[in-house]
Amino acid sequence: MRGLDDLKYDDKGLIPAIIQDTDTGQVLMMAYMDKTSLAESIRTGKTHFWSRSRQKYWLKGETSGHTQQIREIFIDCDADTVLIKARQNVAACHEGYRSCFFRKYDDETQEWKIIADRLFDPQDTCGKR
Amino acid sequence: MRGLDDLKYDDKGLIPAIIQDTDTGQVLMMAYMDKTSLAESIRTGKTHFWSRSRQKYWLKGETSGHTQQIREIFIDCDADTVLIKARQNVAACHEGYRSCFFRKYDDETQEWKIIADRLFDPQDTCGKR
Numbered sequence: 624m625r626g627l628d629d630l631k632y633d634d635k636g637l638i639p640a641i642i643q644d645t646d647t648g649q650v651l652m653m654a655y656m657d658k659t660s661l662a663e664s665i666r667t668g669k670t671h672f673w674s675r676s677r678q679k680y681w682l683k684g685e686t687s688g689h690t691q692q693i694r695e696i697f698i699d700c701d702a703d704t705v706l707i708k709a710r711q712n713v714a715a716c717h718e719g720y721r722s723c724f725f726r727k728y729d730d731e732t733q734e735w736k737i738i739a740d741r742l743f744d745p746q747d748t749c750g751k752r
Numbered sequence: 753m754r755g756l757d758d759l760k761y762d763d764k765g766l767i768p769a770i771i772q773d774t775d776t777g778q779v780l781m782m783a784y785m786d787k788t789s790l791a792e793s794i795r796t797g798k799t800h801f802w803s804r805s806r807q808k809y810w811l812k813g814e815t816s817g818h819t820q821q822i823r824e825i826f827i828d829c830d831a832d833t834v835l836i837k838a839r840q841n842v843a844a845c846h847e848g849y850r851s852c853f854f855r856k857y858d859d860e861t862q863e864w865k866i867i868a869d870r871l872f873d874p875q876d877t878c879g880k881r
Binding site: 624625626629639641643647648649650652653665695696697698699700701704706716717718720723724725726727728729730733734735 | 753754755758768770772776777778779781782794824825826827828829830833835845846847849852853854855856857858859862863864867
């Protein structure tokens with residue numbers, strides 16, 4: 624996978640990956656990959672990330688079953704961000720929302736307001752990703 | 753703008769901001785904001801970023817005129833990524849493409865292939881952002 628050497632990883636060897644719903648265009652989440660997890664994503668067709676908080680590799684949907692089937696992978700002009708169009712199984716967010724971006728800025732209150740409905744109760748899956 | 757204190761900025765005070773075309777859903781670019789540039793974005797309705805390479809604030813379209821009019825701002829579940837839906841004037845990419853994500857991974861060649869047409873020649877605007 625020669626193209627993976629062309630990317631600009633940060634000083635921790637990571638690159639941000641935006642995941643977009645290939646059917647609806649909804650931006651679902653952003654997480655970090657390194658060269659290994661990006662290669663594994665390409666090899667398997669399912670998104671794999673590096674968890675900065677848990678310091679380990681992570682197959683999206685490993686425990687929840689909410690996997691992402693990769694359709695297309697793009698890089699930006701600076702080669703330091705990846706965009707992946709994928710088919711999302713159930714929901715991207717471990718909090719039960721389809722997209723992790725379920726809070727919107729409200730100009731009047733100057734606070735973040737939940738604007739989406741939960742598809743499942745995260746208690747039932749123990750908040751597993 | 754109280755909601756801005758709820759965000760998790762990284763150790764350099766930055767937060768990644770994904771810019772999505774509010775009309776088409778196309779992901780246009782990703783760049784970094786700090787609290788000041790996010791506040792300025794909200795105040796003016798136009799995206800402002802922090803340039804890591806140039807170490808300065810940057811109004812998108814400052815010299816090119818290719819500004820982004822903000823429609824909606826979202827944060828993700830971990831409050832460490834911003835998603836902005838905006839109306840893009842002309843093109844987001846300083847290389848002349850509508851979106852910065854104009855290169856796609858080709859499984860056969862294992863390389864990145866340009867899949868979009870240029871809207872303008874970057875030489876004409878001196879590659880200005």
